[in-house]
Amino acid sequence: MDNEKNMNKVLDEFTSGDYKYGFYTDIETEMAPKGLNEDTVRFISAKKNEPGWMLEYRLKAYRHWLKLSEPDWAHVHYPKIDFQDIIYYAAPKKKKQLGSLDEVDPELLDAFSKLGISLDEQKMLAGVAVDAVIDSVSVKTTFQDTLAKHGIIFCSISEAIQEHPDLVKKHLGSVVPHTDNYYAALNAAVFSDGSFCYIPKGVRCPIELSTYFRINAANTGQFERTLLVADDNSYVSYLEGCTAPQRDENQLHAAVVEIIAMENAEVKYSTVQNWYPGNKEGKGGIYNFVTKRGACRGNFSKISWTQVETGSAITWKYPSCILMGDNSVGEFYSVAVTNNHQQADTGTKMIHLGKNTKSTIISKGISAGKSNNSYRGLVRVSKRADNARNFSQCDSLLLGDKCGAHTFPYIKTANKSAIVEHEATTSKISEDQLFYCQQRGIDMEKAIGLIVNGYAKEVLNKLPMEFAVEAQKLLAITLEGSVG
């Protein structure tokens, strides 16, 4: 019933089709000079007061990046990115250590409240710890006390580099090495900040950990780095959501997320991605080139990715699981919506290395306008992965006839005992369904929202409640004006 209630609340809240979060906050920033060279890397590292090993790590990544060229295999098209025309570091001016929310820049708080994530409210109502990231530097971290009681570390990655160097050194780059791909190398060289989380052995994190990202200063590429380690027998649910101000130039976002699940640990990672998609003509908008990967290191470990992707001009993203431990489980639940001129190439990789490993892929693509939506998935079963199981279902829903849906499933099995199942469907919202809704008094836009949310329900149900509400709202808003 709660779900119903929320669903309706959501449907009542639709407003205009313009990007709701398109505002710009003027916060004094401290920027690196435009462009990328060794000095930029050194500048960033120095700004952050990093130890020598960290600078070395960055430089190694930078030197490797120089040898790589931009990938072009994805089903997306965009003008060439000038990597020398990007500012790689911008931080809100530090005002010494912040003791309470009162000390936070009021403009910043205002920005949060426009996003509907007032820290105070979050703290009290939702019981969610918020590690808010604005312009690449963590400004405020809450709920540290509750977390500290359980020995949970949840802080910015910069802080973790200073305070928990051993943990960072041990795990950073162990799932996504700097050599992994072009953007991963770039990220390793210039990442400005991000989140770090460590759940100790046997601890079940009592609250949902949440990070809100926000790109702010003009021309600043954002390079987030997230590292999440769940030790033996631990559990954590982690939420990531984001919005960005409206602007005219394309903004590059190349984040890296690494998850490590040790024996019998479980990590749920949920994302609602709502970055500026560009205007109706496709101008502006975020380029979202993200590398997300989880390693199920221990036996009986489990990593679950749930994502709702509605924003960005271009999305290039494949949250993946490496199932190393025996009996480990990987899951990927995704809803990707594209409208107008948006392009999304997203999917997952499930790499079965351990015995009795299991993976599930549920992907729901929704395309409208002149957009292109591709699912790209790889299921690989290694020789030693006896009894590996995979089930994949990739559905596409088309609104109108100018959009495209594409499915690229790759299956590679080297073990005869593996069972890999793949199902795919493509459908359209039928005229009959729309008329049925309209005949009950529900207007076209609401009807589309209703039908699309129904279509995506299987995935939305996997999200934590507060997130599910947000996600449903986004789906409908994204598709406003897409039929007619």
Added chain:
Amino acid sequence: MLLNIKDLHVSIKGKEILKGFNLGVNKGEVHAIMGPNGTGKSTLAAAITGREGYDITSGGIEYKGKIINDLEADERANMGIFLSFQYPVEIPGVSMTNFIRTAVNAQREYKGLKPMPASEFLKKMEEKKNLVEIHSKLTKRSVNEGFSGGEKKKNEIFQMAMLEPSLAILDETDSGLDIDALKVVAKGVNSLRSEENGFVVITHYQRLLDYIVPDFVHVMYDGRIVKSGGKGLALELEEKGYDWIKEQFDN
């Protein structure tokens, strides 16, 4: 007059289906429309409710004193016109409860009312479910998904009861119903029947009219009404079939 249709011509993809249709329904009246397959009964329902692709080439539909020819389907619904579909549609993943709540609140919004409070809504739903004897299991499921033929029809009447329209058009709601379900549907209709609202009941069987007693019976043939009468006409049709009317008309 609640509904006044004058010399209505409707084409689908350039083919004329309704060819000068006339019908007046006053508040408080129940009109039955009968007629052979393919004569345009469902087309009439679609034209009144504003379905796309049903082009009104001449004539007009007046409802509550307003010509509604050019209004969107949802606006007509919000003005109180309800259609019980001959073939109800499935909407996967959207629960019946959520669907009807969205509809109820959309109609309230149109009237400038706030959304119905959850407790009131649940109470009303309970009441109407009992009226049409549908199980709670059904309202938790997705709209019409996997419903039996009879369940779908009962579900239409349930929605009608929830939305309390001024004008309800029932398109073969009795087809495929067993006798108990038929009584339930009739009960639903009769409980809504009042001095304030009207019904257009499309049916092939006079059986339904034993339970929903009409004020008028019309026979439709080839896109228009060719004969009107009282309840007795339905009995006569049951007995003699349509041939005598067709003959009369074709000559």
